[in-house]
Amino acid sequence: MTKEFSNMQRAEVLTQALPYIKRYNGKIVVVKYGGNAMINEQLKQQVMEDIVLLWLIGVKVVLVHGGGPEISDIMGKLGKEPVFIDGLRVTDKETVDIVQMVLAGKVNKTLVNLLEMKGGKAMGISGMDGRLIEAEMKDERLGYVGKIKKIHATPVIDLLEKGYIPVISTVGCDKEGNAYNINGDTAAAYIAGAINAERLIMMTDIAGVLRDKDDPSTLIADITLSEAEKLKEEGVISGGMIPKVDCCIEAIHEGVKNVVIMDGRVPHSILMEILTDEGAGTMVMGDRK
Numbered sequence: 001m002t003k004e005f006s007n008m009q010r011a012e013v014l015t016q017a018l019p020y021i022k023r024y025n026g027k028i029v030v031v032k033y034g035g036n037a038m039i040n041e042q043l044k045q046q047v048m049e050d051i052v053l054l055w056l057i058g059v060k061v062v063l064v065h066g067g068g069p070e071i072s073d074i075m076g077k078l079g080k081e082p083v084f085i086d087g088l089r090v091t092d093k094e095t096v097d098i099v100q101m102v103l104a105g106k107v108n109k110t111l112v113n114l115l116e117m118k119g120g121k122a123m124g125i126s127g128m129d130g131r132l133i134e135a136e137m138k139d140e141r142l143g144y145v146g147k148i149k150k151i152h153a154t155p156v157i158d159l160l161e162k163g164y165i166p167v168i169s170t171v172g173c174d175k176e177g178n179a180y181n182i183n184g185d186t187a188a189a190y191i192a193g194a195i196n197a198e199r200l201i202m203m204t205d206i207a208g209v210l211r212d213k214d215d216p217s218t219l220i221a222d223i224t225l226s227e228a229e230k231l232k233e234e235g236v237i238s239g240g241m242i243p244k245v246d247c248c249i250e251a252i253h254e255g256v257k258n259v260v261i262m263d264g265r266v267p268h269s270i271l272m273e274i275l276t277d278e279g280a281g282t283m284v285m286g287d288r289k
Helices: 002-024 041-056 068-077 093-117 154-161 184-194 225-233 241-253 269-275
Strands: 028-033 060-065 122-126 133-137 146-151 165-169 171-173 179-181 199-204 222-224 258-263 282-285
Touching: 002 269, 028 041, 028 184, 041 060, 041 093, 041 165, 041 269, 060 093, 060 154, 060 184, 068 093, 093 122, 093 165, 093 171, 093 179, 122 154, 133 179, 133 184, 146 184, 154 165, 184 199, 184 241, 199 241, 199 269, 222 225, 225 241, 225 282, 241 258, 241 282, 258 269
Parallel strands: 028 060, 028 199, 060 165, 122 165, 133 171, 199 258, 222 282
Antiparallel strands: 133 146, 171 179, 258 282
16 A cells, blocks of 8 residues: 555656646756765765756756865875865966866766766766867966856757757866866856756755855745845855855856756755755846846
8 A cells, every 4th residue: 555655646746747847848957066965975876867867858957067075185195285265276287287187087977977877868078178168367366267258158059959968077278278277156157148048056065045044944945136136235145155146146147047056965956946846945036027
């Protein structure tokens, strides 16, 4: 009897997901993947399963990833001490080589392999491939940390049209061929805008925008651009959440319909966001008309 009830529940869940499956079929969803969901092996497996499931029901998923902890780990093994200014990694010539090696190599190919093992069809590229992320130096104090000048989206669009899940590491380059370390959230926002994404999902290590940062029950379900500015002035959006929300605002200005900041530590949070009424995290959207 229990098994029968369990199967009935499963069928009910699928039925409730049907309107959302129809809504997102053929639409582009960009997932910015990083933080704890990337370090925890069990969560990593679940995120890959979610992405493959969305791909199988016809959602065009683009995965943009970081890999800060892995970069720091390799730097440590090579005897280099990571240095940060305003939350950004100081990146000298040797460090940018490590960034390129870790992000475009180890991390990117591991994620592609995982997606393939889960039944997806994935292709890994870096922001240097096809000059996808054209960048310039952001601040001389930071070295090879890049500011995005332009997104050349053709490689991503080509992969989507061929039925692949593009997996993008956030290394950019300039016209002289110099490589740059690009902030993952910023890269995801610009890429999502350039490919007219329906939604950008930013996976973080917190539930979303909280009215009281110490109380998860004060989660704000959705905010408009002008409400976001007001919450910044009031100090509700502060610290590390400011650059996250600024990236959401940038994405909306670039043409993304809405952006969700969600807790990537919650199992299957991507599916909850896309395929249920409740959703997950905080949605940032354009001002209501």
